[in-house]
Amino acid sequence: xxxxxxxxxxxxxxxxxxxxxxxxxxxxxxxxxxxxxxxxxxxxxxxxxxxxxxxxxxxxxxxxxxxxxxxxxxxxxxxxxxxxxxxxxxxxxxxxxxxxxxxxxxxxxxxxxxxxxxxxxxxxxxxxxxxxxxxxxxxxxxxxxxxxxxxxxxxxxxxxxxxxxxxxxxxxxxxxxxxxxxxxxxxxxx
Numbered sequence: 759x760x761x762x763x764x765x766x767x768x769x770x771x772x773x774x775x776x777x778x779x780x781x782x783x784x785x786x787x788x789x790x791x792x793x794x795x796x797x798x799x800x801x802x803x804x805x806x807x808x809x810x811x812x813x814x815x816x817x818x819x820x821x822x823x824x825x826x827x828x829x830x831x832x833x834x835x836x837x838x839x840x841x842x843x844x845x846x847x848x849x850x851x852x853x854x855x856x857x858x859x860x861x862x863x864x865x866x867x868x869x870x871x872x873x874x875x876x877x878x879x880x881x882x883x884x885x886x887x888x889x890x891x892x893x894x895x896x897x898x899x900x901x902x903x904x905x906x907x908x909x910x911x912x913x914x915x916x917x918x919x920x921x922x923x924x925x926x927x928x929x930x931x932x933x934x935x936x937x938x939x940x941x942x943x944x945x946x947x948x
Contacts, residue, residue: 771834781839868924
């Protein structure tokens with residue numbers, strides 16, 4: 759669970775802007791950037807996900823809907839400009855492409871899970887688009903239509919050799935590279 763005690767003013771300003779459809783300017787800092795970056799956004803909603811609070815907003819510069827971690831928002835200024843929010847159905851459709859939080863153009867992901875892991879895979883809905891195909895050896899193929907391969911990659915690495923990516927092959931290659939890099943770092947530190 760993240761600590762949002764230092765984000766009270768940010769959350770209050772975002773809540774007001776969302777309720778009244780005001781455009782905001784905010785500064786947001788990530789571990790990858792030394793300095794906070796300023797954005798002009800139309801804030802659509804705050805979304806709670808796995809202990810974190812995220813802002814879903816239209817980024818004026820990129821002309822795209824993006825996700826921002828609230829605890830990384832340093833400041834919010836509500837402007838006098840108003841916006842018309844998209845229909846709720848449009849936001850839901852957009853969010854349905856996300857495996858977790860990152861949305862975008864969906865692509866097919868197919869993963870074969872070992873017979874030992876099949877019970878854990880079939881007992882949950884991992885994504886609204888999922889389709890399951892049980893094979894004669896007891897393994898299962900999970901098919902998803904999701905946007906972010908990065909989120910799927912992080913999830914799949916936790917399954918180790920019990921999960922085999924069938925497509926896209928770029929995802930398989932990324933996982934192989936990530937695991938090899940982990941091994942190389944472990945060996946070099948010994």
